[in-house]
Amino acid sequence: xxxxxAAEPIKTTAASTDSxxxxxxxxxxxxxxxxxxxxxxxALKALDxxxxxxxxxxxxxxxxxxxxxxxxxxxxxxxxTSGRAFVFGKDARDVSxxxxxxxLPEESYLYKFLNAEETLDFYGRLFxxxxxxxxxxxxxxIKMVGLDRARRxxxxxxxxxxxxxxxxxxxxxxxxxxxxxxxxxxxxDPIGSREMKDLIIRLRDEGKTILLCSHQLADVxxxxxxxxxxxxxxxxxxxRVDSLLKVRDVTEVHARGLTxxxxxxxxxxxxxxxxxxxxxxxxxxxxxxxxxxxxxxxxPGQRPSSR
Amino acid sequence: MRIEADQMYGYFEWLFLHWGxxxxxxxxxxxxxxxxxVCYIVAIKQHGPSEGFFVVTRVIYELIARxxxxxxxxxxxxxxxxxxxxxxxxxxxxVMAVFIVGLLFGGWFLDxxxxxxxxxxxxxxxxxxxxxxLLLGLFLSCFSLPADIKSKTIHTIATKPVRSTEIVxxxxxxxxxxxxxxxxxxxxxxxxFVVRGSDHRHEISEVAADGTGxxxxxxxxxxxxxMIAGESGELxxxxxxxxxxxKHKVVATVKDGKTVYEVGxxxxxxxxxxxxxxxxxxxxxxxxxxxxxxxxxDESEYVAYIEGNSLMSGVWxxxxxxxxxFGDNLPMEMxxxxxxxFKGDIVTGVQGEIILRxxxxxxxxxxxxxxxxxxxxxxxxxxxxVKGTVKGEPKEEIDIYEDLAPDGKLEVVIRCxxxxxxxxxxxxDLYLLAGESTFGWNLFxxxxxxxxQMVLIICLGVMFSTFLSGPVAMVATMTALVLGFCGNxxxxxxxxxxxxxxxxxxxxxxxxQSGAMVDxxxxxxxxxTFIKKSDQGIMYTMYALFNALPSFGSFNTSEYVAYxxxxxxxxxxxxxxxxxxxxVLTSVIAYFFLKTREMAA
Numbered sequence: 001x002x003x004x005x006a007a008e009p010i011k012t013t014a015a016s017t018d019s020x021x022x023x024x025x026x027x028x029x030x031x032x033x034x035x036x037x038x039x040x041x042x043a044l045k046a047l048d049x050x051x052x053x054x055x056x057x058x059x060x061x062x063x064x065x066x067x068x069x070x071x072x073x074x075x076x077x078x079x080x081t082s083g084r085a086f087v088f089g090k091d092a093r094d095v096s097x098x099x100x101x102x103x104l105p106e107e108s109y110l111y112k113f114l115n116a117e118e119t120l121d122f123y124g125r126l127f128x129x130x131x132x133x134x135x136x137x138x139x140x141x142i143k144m145v146g147l148d149r150a151r152r153x154x155x156x157x158x159x160x161x162x163x164x165x166x167x168x169x170x171x172x173x174x175x176x177x178x179x180x181x182x183x184x185x186x187x188x189d190p191i192g193s194r195e196m197k198d199l200i201i202r203l204r205d206e207g208k209t210i211l212l213c214s215h216q217l218a219d220v221x222x223x224x225x226x227x228x229x230x231x232x233x234x235x236x237x238x239x240r241v242d243s244l245l246k247v248r249d250v251t252e253v254h255a256r257g258l259t260x261x262x263x264x265x266x267x268x269x270x271x272x273x274x275x276x277x278x279x280x281x282x283x284x285x286x287x288x289x290x291x292x293x294x295x296x297x298x299x300p301g302q303r304p305s306s307r
Numbered sequence: 308m309r310i311e312a313d314q315m316y317g318y319f320e321w322l323f324l325h326w327g328x329x330x331x332x333x334x335x336x337x338x339x340x341x342x343x344x345v346c347y348i349v350a351i352k353q354h355g356p357s358e359g360f361f362v363v364t365r366v367i368y369e370l371i372a373r374x375x376x377x378x379x380x381x382x383x384x385x386x387x388x389x390x391x392x393x394x395x396x397x398x399x400x401x402v403m404a405v406f407i408v409g410l411l412f413g414g415w416f417l418d419x420x421x422x423x424x425x426x427x428x429x430x431x432x433x434x435x436x437x438x439x440x441l442l443l444g445l446f447l448s449c450f451s452l453p454a455d456i457k458s459k460t461i462h463t464i465a466t467k468p469v470r471s472t473e474i475v476x477x478x479x480x481x482x483x484x485x486x487x488x489x490x491x492x493x494x495x496x497x498x499x500f501v502v503r504g505s506d507h508r509h510e511i512s513e514v515a516a517d518g519t520g521x522x523x524x525x526x527x528x529x530x531x532x533x534m535i536a537g538e539s540g541e542l543x544x545x546x547x548x549x550x551x552x553x554k555h556k557v558v559a560t561v562k563d564g565k566t567v568y569e570v571g572x573x574x575x576x577x578x579x580x581x582x583x584x585x586x587x588x589x590x591x592x593x594x595x596x597x598x599x600x601x602x603x604x605d606e607s608e609y610v611a612y613i614e615g616n617s618l619m620s621g622v623w624x625x626x627x628x629x630x631x632x633f634g635d636n637l638p639m640e641m642x643x644x645x646x647x648x649f650k651g652d653i654v655t656g657v658q659g660e661i662i663l664r665x666x667x668x669x670x671x672x673x674x675x676x677x678x679x680x681x682x683x684x685x686x687x688x689x690x691x692x693v694k695g696t697v698k699g700e701p702k703e704e705i706d707i708y709e710d711l712a713p714d715g716k717l718e719v720v721i722r723c724x725x726x727x728x729x730x731x732x733x734x735x736d737l738y739l740l741a742g743e744s745t746f747g748w749n750l751f752x753x754x755x756x757x758x759x760q761m762v763l764i765i766c767l768g769v770m771f772s773t774f775l776s777g778p779v780a781m782v783a784t785m786t787a788l789v790l791g792f793c794g795n796x797x798x799x800x801x802x803x804x805x806x807x808x809x810x811x812x813x814x815x816x817x818x819x820q821s822g823a824m825v826d827x828x829x830x831x832x833x834x835x836t837f838i839k840k841s842d843q844g845i846m847y848t849m850y851a852l853f854n855a856l857p858s859f860g861s862f863n864t865s866e867y868v869a870y871x872x873x874x875x876x877x878x879x880x881x882x883x884x885x886x887x888x889x890x891v892l893t894s895v896i897a898y899f900f901l902k903t904r905e906m907a908a
Contacts, residue, residue, distance in 0.1 A: 032908075037352060075466050077907035096377075098468040109459040111389065113396040125385030126467040170463065 022178055022209045023051035023074060027083035030069050043069040045233045046083065051211055056204050058224035058241075059213040065230040067213045068106070071182055074211070075103060087178065099127065102176035106183045108167030112156035116147050116166050119155065120173055127174040141169040160187040168196070179203060179210045185219050190288055197223050218288070221245065250278060310735035310872075314861075315584045318877040318884075327881065331888050334855050338892060346899065366902055374470045374898070382469055386477020387484060394447055394485040402439050406493055409435050410500050420527045423552040425505040425576040426869045429750075432497035433865035437757050440486055440493070441788070444761045447482045448768025449784055450777040461906050471901040475894050478769045479762075486761045494754045498747060505576045509547075509555065511568040518542040522555075522570055532557045532570075552576060552683075578871035579749035580640070582738035583632075585623035585719065594618035603646050603729060610731040612646055615657070615723035621732045624666065625739060628717040630691075630708045637663075637689040637707050638740035639719070644731030645679050656680065657728045662720040663693065665711050670697050671720075672705060679730065686740075744873040752879055753868040759886045760862045764788065766893040773900040790852075791859035801850035809842025857889050 028047040032040045044066040051057040059067045072078040074085050076093045085092035088100060110119055117138060124134035142151050145165035155163060164187055171179060184200070185193040200210055200223050214220050220227055221241060229237040258266075263280055270277045313325065321327040343363065350359030413431055421427050452474075455461040464474065507526040514520030518534030530547035534557065537543040545557040547570070556571040589611065591597045600611030600621065613619040628637075645657040656678035664671030672695040677685070695705040711717055719737060723730040767787050771780035790797060799805045807813050807823030815838065821827065829835050862882050867874045 072907045077462060077465060078905050095374075095468050095470055098466055101466065103463070103466040105459070105462050107459070109462050111393070111460055113393060114389075118392070122385055122389055123463070123467065125381050126464065126469050128379055128381050128468075 020053035021050045022053050022088060023049070023057075023211060024086045025049050025070070025074070025083065026085075028070070028073060028080055028085050029082035030066075030073060030078060031081045042233055044073070047230075047235055049228050049235065049238065051209060053209050054204065054207055055225040056200060056210045056212060056223050058220040058227040059211065059230065060215065060217070060220050060227050061230035062215060064232070066233040067215075067230055068182065069233075070230070071180060071211070071213055075101075075180065099174070100177040102171035102174060102179045104164075104167050104171040104179070104181045104184055106186065108163045110155055110163070110167060110170065113154060115154050116142055116151040116169075119166060120169060123170045123173050129174070137173060137175075138169075141172055145169045161189065161192055164188060164192075168199075177208060179208055180213075181210065182213045183216075184212065184214070185216055186214075193219065194288070218286075254283065310584075314878055315735065315875070316877065316881075317875075318880040321877065321881050322884070327884070330854070331885070335888075335892060337851070338855065338896070342896065342899070346903075366899060369902070370472070370895075370898060374472045374902075378470055378472045378476070382473045383476045383480065386464075386469070386473055387479075387481035390447075390451065390478050390481025391484050393451065394482065399443060399447070399485060399489070402443050403489055403492060406435065406439055407496065410496060414500075414504060419504075421551075423576070424526070425501060426552075426871075428501045428504045429869040430865065432493075432500055433753060433757065433868065436490065436493045436497060436754070437760070437863070437865070440490055440757060440761050441764055443489065444482060444486050444764040445768055445781060445784055445788075447485065448478070448765040449772050449781040451478060451482070452769065452772040453775070453777040453780065456906065459907075465906045471898050472894075474901060475769060475773070475897045479765055479890070479894065482765045482769075483762055486765070487758065490754060490758055490761070494751065497754075498750055501750070502577065502746075506572060508572070509570045511557075511570065514568060518545065520568075522547060530555065534559060549575070575871075577746035579744040579746050579868075579873040580871055581741045581744055581873045582640070582735075583625065583627070583741050584735055584738050585625040587732065587734040587737075588622050588624070589613065590618060590620045590622065592617050592619055600732070601729065603731075610644060610733045610736075612729040612731045613721070613723055615659075615728040615730070616726035619722070621721045621730070621737075623719045623721075623734075623737050625712075625717045625719065627715045628708070628712040628739065629715055632741050633739060634742075635691050637691065639687045639689060639737070640740055641679075641685045641687070641721075641737045642683070643679050643681075643685075643721070643736055645681050646729040646731055648727045648729070657730070658724045659730055660722050660724055661687075661689075662722070663689070663695075663707060663711055664718050664720060666716050666718055670705065670711055671695055672707075672711065674722075676724070749868050749873055752874040753864050755879065756862050756864040756874070756882060759882050760859055762886055763857050763859065763862070763889055766890050770893040770897040770900075773897045774904065787856055788859060791856050793860075795858075795860065797849065797853050801846045801853055808839065809846045811838050811842050811845070857885065862886075 025047050028044060029042070030044040031042045034040050043064075047066070047070060049057075059070060061067050069078065073080055074087060074092050076095070076098075079093070087097045090097040111122075114122065120138035120141060121134055124138060129137070142148055145168055147162060147165055147169070150158065150162060155166065158166065164184075168184070171181070179200075181200070185196050188196060197219060200212070204210055204225075212220065212224060224241050226238070226240050228235055267277050267280055313321070316325055346363045346366075347359060350362045353359065354362055410432070413428075413435075417427055417431060419427075452461075455464075509522035509525050509530065511532075512521050512523045512529070518536075520532055522530045522532060528550050530550050532545050532547040532555075534542035534545035541559075543559050545559070547555045547557060553573040553575040555573060558569045558571065560567050560569070589597045589600045592614065600613050600619070603612050611621075613621055639661075643659070647657070658676060658678055660674040660676050662671055662674055672693040675687075675689065675693075677687070679685070689707070691707050692704050693707065695702050695711075697705070697710075705711060707717070721730065721732065721737065764784065768780060768784045771783040775783060796805075800809075805823075807816060808827060812827055815821075815829070816823070816827065827835055827838070829838075862885075864874045864878065864882075
């Protein structure tokens with residue numbers, strides 16, 4: 001992974017260029033039944049979503065909302081009780097669609113007795129990649145995720161962060177067109193999270209489609225183009241992040257170099273125009289930006305605010 | 308050692324004439340139809356009748372049209388390499404350590420005073436290897452896939468373009484590779500153990516002027532020996548007597564004016580005789596042909612008896628009796644039993660006679676007397692030229708190959724000449740000896756039989772593990788293993804050969820303490836008929852089940868190696884064919900279960 005950049009707005013303004021549909025669900029539902037066929041849990045109810053090519057699509061929701069179930073149905077790990085799911089125009093249960101998909105599961109379920117090289121070699125073989133291509137790609141990915149020094153150690157000796165990184169590497173081994181990330185920043189420190197988010201943005205800018213599942217609200221807000229919010233198996237909200245988050249009846253103004261007198265004049269103007277002044281104060285930065293500033297500050301003992 | 312008649316069939320004879328191919332096709336067809344109906348019923352429950360039919364046929368279509376053609380060697384290799392690495396890194400090599408420790412201590416605790424040390428050692432190493440390797444295959448195959456599903460590592464495989472066929476094949480081949488590696492190592496160590504364990508030498512302890520003498524007492528025995536004059540008239544070569552199933556050559560050389568005797572290595576211990584079996588029939592007391600002999604009270608039908616001092620005889624018919632096949636003399640070996648109706652002279656063995664004759668009965672040899680060697684193999688070298696009769700006229704010299712068997716067909720007639728005594732015989736108890744194979748090659752074939760058993764266990768274990776949890780899959784596989792080993796007994800019950808009726812009747816007889824040989828009497832004919840009919844249904848199901856299961860016991864050819872018989876190529880080929888058949892069958896069943904299984908459920 002590359003070093004994180006200095007604190008600045010993360011989301012770029014790269015727009016999706018075409019409307020090709022990569023993932024499509026039609027009335028997709030899943031009800032878990034017991035051995036006797038009795039209905040136990042309706043994990044997902046009649047989900048209709050489309051993920052377009054080149055966008056970062058977020059699946060958001062609390063625990064038990066159906067996010068993981070949706071991802072598993074799309075991957076073919078579960079079979080739908082109703083409706084269908086399509087990926088690249090193929091049914092979700094069609095194994096051949098996996099040629100173009102990379103998947104980072106929630107816990108990086110990898111084989112602990114293999115080391116990093118063997119892990120990537122194994123998954124590379126599953127994509128029928130020739131030996132030389134596998135070798136080059138594995139080497140490139142191990143360096144990219146920063147595991148060069150630990151490439152010969154078995155995964156059972158890795159920390160959680162290292163395991164996530166090798167998990168990401170195996171998800172990218174086949175240069176997928178669609179990347180499915182289940183809780184990608186879970187267990188990562190803020191620098192790791194930032195690097196992951198930068199990578200996600202970069203992959204989107206390369207034309208890849210990303211389906212992101214998370215309950216880290218800040219991460220979803222930072223990177224996603226569109227989100228679907230699930231609750232108790234139902235789709236509650238769907239749309240572009242900026243559009244969903246816009247508070248339409250409040251106006252925000254950012255300005256520099258205002259004196260107290262000018263601020264007072266602005267407050268008076270708002271009052272005389274019939275508006276309601278909600279707040280007129282200095283904006284706050286985010287905890288993440290503050291943390292990164294402190295961590296990357298090369299003047300020990302000095303706070304960013306003192307610069 | 309007991310050789311069943313069906314083990315003597317040639318490969319193509321078994322395949323076409325004795326229903327081998329038909330039996331396999333029938334098992335496959337029945338499993339296919341049964342499997343389809345079971346799957347359809349399950350699919351109806353989930354999807355309804357028409358959708359359920361579509362679901363089942365779609366899986367069949369995908370197997371034939373998509374999954375099988377798109378199965379790649381690279382992915383299968385990747386998955387089998389993963390299975391191999393998993394096994395190695397889970398310390399399966401401990402099994403090898405257990406085997407080595409067993410060999411080290413075996414040499415101390417095995418009874419080397421036994422009559423045939425080599426047989427004991429061979430049985431020990433092959434039984435030990437068999438248990439270890441089969442248990443290893445059982446544990447590896449039953450727990451691997453369920454562990455992957457439980458730990459969700461299967462998710463990272465199932466979300467790749469990996470077909471269910473590749474997952475199944477990868478597991479089977481990977482575990483087979485682990486077992487093969489261990490089996491090869493065990494085989495080499497076993498060979499060294501047996502050869503070194505049975506090898507011994509003697510010194511000459513005393514020798515008389517007539518060339519007879521005694522050897523030293525080594526390896527818990529000693530021999531007497533006799534030197535024979537060579538071409539130069541000197542007593543330069545000789546042989547010891549047979550003790551503990553072997554003898555030694557003795558060579559005398561003159562060094563510095565003194566005669567030095569050297570006893571050679573043991574001969575006959577590590578044998579691999581190539582027997583040629585004939586077809587046995589009997590003649591009754593009137594001398595007429597009969598299909599079976601007498602039963603002297605032993606309920607087993609394996610051995611039948613002929614009465615002494617009568618026209619009763621056992622007649623073996625052989626084909627292909629040529630000089631090129633058997634050499635100048637006709638080597639023959641017998642393992643007859645003797646049944647005594649009165650004690651008489653218990654020191655002298657029961658006497659009998661051998662007659663060689665042409666099947667047209669017009670030419671036959673003189674009667675060759677012998678005394679039966681019980682519990683031992685009696686080797687005879689019958690001279691090519693024998694006295695005999697041609698159409699009743701005595702002839703001074705008859706050639707076995709040119710006169711008695713010009714078309715390769717020969718009959719060997721055995722009679723018991725002692726009145727009131729009986730000879731017991733089964734078809735494999737007399738055979739002609741077409742040379743010997745090497746012990747090492749025979750041991751390899753014996754280990755190959757263990758390998759085939761291991762492959763069967765792995766196939767069954769992987770199959771059960773696709774739809775059962777690890778422990779349950781292990782129980783299911785062990786059940787199949789036990790039923791397979793007890794196949795013959797189970798078949799007899801299923802066939803109704805075992806007296807006492809079927810399962811329900813037996814459960815009624817037990818509290819009633821009703822003997823198995825008497826008819827069931829409940830005082831109600833309707834109830835008795837109902838019980839018998841129900842039992843027939845159960846036994847028919849059992850019969851079908853046992854026919855479908857592999858008979859593990861029959862794959863075990865270690866007795867051949869231990870008793871010094873070459874394992875027939877036809878038998879090896881048959882076992883290999885059956886194993887491949889079960890490999891295909893279990894792989895297809897495993898595919899169906901894996902394909903229709905929700906990995907994340």
